[in-house]
Amino acid sequence: MSARQGVAARQPVRRRAGRAAVLLAVLGAVLAVLGTGTAQAAGYRYWSFWEGSGSGWAYATQGPSLVRPEDGSVQGFRFAVSADSQDAAKPRRSPDFAGICAHTPAEDGSKRVALVIDPGTAADAPDGATPPALRTACARVPKDASSADALASVAKPLRYGSDALLCAISGYPASGCGEQVAGNGDADAGRTADASAPTSSGVAAGGDGSDGGGPSAGVLVGVAAVLLLGIAAVAQARRRRG
Template sequence: MTAVRRAAPAFTAFVTPAFTAFVALVATLLLLASAGPAGAAGYRYWSFWERTGGHWTYATQGPATVRPDDGAVQGFRFAVSADSADASRPRGTADFDTICADTPAASGNKRVALVLDFGTRADAPSGETPPGRRTACARVPADATSADALAAVAKPLRYDTNALLCAIAGYPREGCGEQVSAEGPARGKSTATDKGAADSGPSLGLPIGAAVVALLAAAAVWQARRRRDESG
C-alpha cells in the first residue's frame, strides 16, 4: 500500500484544477467540431438513377460513362439531398413499353426510356419554377451513353468544368451542385469533388472528444481515491 501511495503523486501531480479545466475545454471544442456546420441540409443537384426490377437504384457511374442497353429505363431527379442515401427518386411513370410506345425500333440503334423529374418548388433555386415532370424515349446509336440519350431529347444541357450535370432542358438557369443550408439559400458553390470530400466519412472530433472525456473522468476518479487514501 505504501508503494502505491508514493507512486500516486507521479500521476496526480498534473491533475490540478487548471489541467481539469483545460481538458474539459478541449473536449467541448472537439465535440462541437464533430457536429459539423449548423443547419447544413445538403446539395442541390441532378441525381442519376437506373430502373431495375421495378425499383430505382442510384447509379454508381455518371451518365457520361454508362452505356445503357436497348430497353433500359433511366431517371434524373433535381432535388436537395445530403448524399446518395438521402437522394430523392424520380417520380411518375417508369415503364419502358409505355414511354417508348410511339418510338419504333430501328436497325443499328437502341431505345432508352428516360424519366425527367425537375423536382419541387421547395428544391428550386430562388426565383425559378421547376417544369413539370415528363418522360421521353431516346433513340440513339447502339454505343451511345446515357448522356447521349439525354442530349437527344432534353437539350439544352449544361455541365460544369468537372463534368457535373448542372441543367437539363435549361433547368435550372444557374447554379451547379451548390451547398444549401436548412435556414435559407445556398451558402456557396460546390464541385463534384467538394461533395465527395464532404461525404468521405464521419468527423474524428466525436471519438477524440469522447476519449478526452474518458481521460478526464479517469483523472477525477484517481484523484478521489488518492484523497480517500490520504484521509484514511
C-alpha cells in the same frame, strides 16, 4: 438503527447517485457535440443520375457520358439537395419502360432509352426558382449512344460544369452547379462544384458512392475528449471517497 448506522447505510446510495449524475452529464455533453455536428451537416444541390430496373432505382456509379444503355433501359435524373449517395432523393416515378416507350416501336440500327426527368420540389430549388413538372420521354438513339446522348436528344438545353458535372436539364436551373447547401437549407453562394462536391457521376470524390456522411473527424475528436474528461471525473470522485 443508530444515527451513525443510518449515515453509513446512506453513503453507498449517495455514491451511486453521484456516479449516475456524472455519467448523465457526460452523456449529455456527448449528445450535444453530436447534435452540433449533425445540425451543421451540409449537402449539395445537383442533378443525380439513376439506373432503373424491375426492383426500382439504383444510384449510378458512372456518369451519363460513360454509360452505354441497352435497348429497353430506363435512366433517371433527379434534382435535389443531398449530402451523398446514401441520402440522395430518387426520381419520383417508377422505372416503367413499357409505359414510357409504349408508342415508340423498336427499329433496326437504333435503341430506345426511357428517361425520367424529375426537377424535384420547391424545397430543393435555388432561391427564386420554380421547378418544372416531372416528365418522361422515350429517346430513340444510335446503338452506341450514351445516356448523356439520350438525354440531349429529348431535354435540351443541357449545361455542364467542371469535371463534366451535369448542371442543368432543359435549362433548369438557370445558374449554379453543385452548390454546397448548409444544414438549414441556405446555399453558400461562394461554393461551387469542387473536390468535395459531386462528380460527373453524382458520386462524391473517391468514386465509391460514399463520402463519409457520418460525423466529421473534428466531431469525433470532440466526443473522445468529452469521454476522457468524464472518465477522469469519475476516477477523481472515487479517489476522494477512498
